Amino acid sequence: MSIRHGLLALLSKGPRYGYQLRVEFEASTGATWPLNIGQVYTTLSRMERDGLVAPGGADDQGRAVYTITEAGREELERWFGTPVDQADRPRDELAIKLAMAVATGSVDVHAVVLAQRMAAMGALQKLTRAKRAASGGLAERLVLDSLIFKAEAEQRWLDHCEAVLREKKA
Structure with a gap:
């Protein structure tokens, strides 16, 4: 927008x-x-x-x-x-960051995933608190819901990344 x-x-x-x-x-x-x-x-x-x-x-x-x-x-x-x-949305910097971490071969990709997971969890908690405190009506709720769903999706994607990395190790 x-x-x-x-x-x-x-x-x-x-x-x-x-x-x-x-x-x-x-x-x-x-x-x-x-x-x-x-x-x-x-x-x-x-x-x-x-x-x-x-x-x-x-x-x-x-x-x-x-x-x-x-x-x-x-x-x-x-x-x-x-x-x-x-295609109109900005590139996914996190996906690019993880891809580059894997491509370099010298980066602890698990540490990158963990750091992102902690940041995403913090963001999710902050958004959930903001939603509880929100008083802006339906428009504000819809925006906060969208951000919460995106943070939850990021958590699921990070779970997937860890599973793929474990699979690769095995």
């Missing part, structure tokens, strides 16, 4: 000012994607240039608000209607 599409989704609910967009974006993503306020305003400027948002005047406290345009709604509809392709 791009910041651009996240901000468009928030603006589809009505006019918003920059700081409000930042807070709502972070709440919607379970605070797993913190934004710098500069990113928000830079993205809003680009979207305004591209005709996706328009300045909507100021609120009662003088803050500049933005509204989504028809072109912005069309872009958002296109984004929601397009599945995320596996």
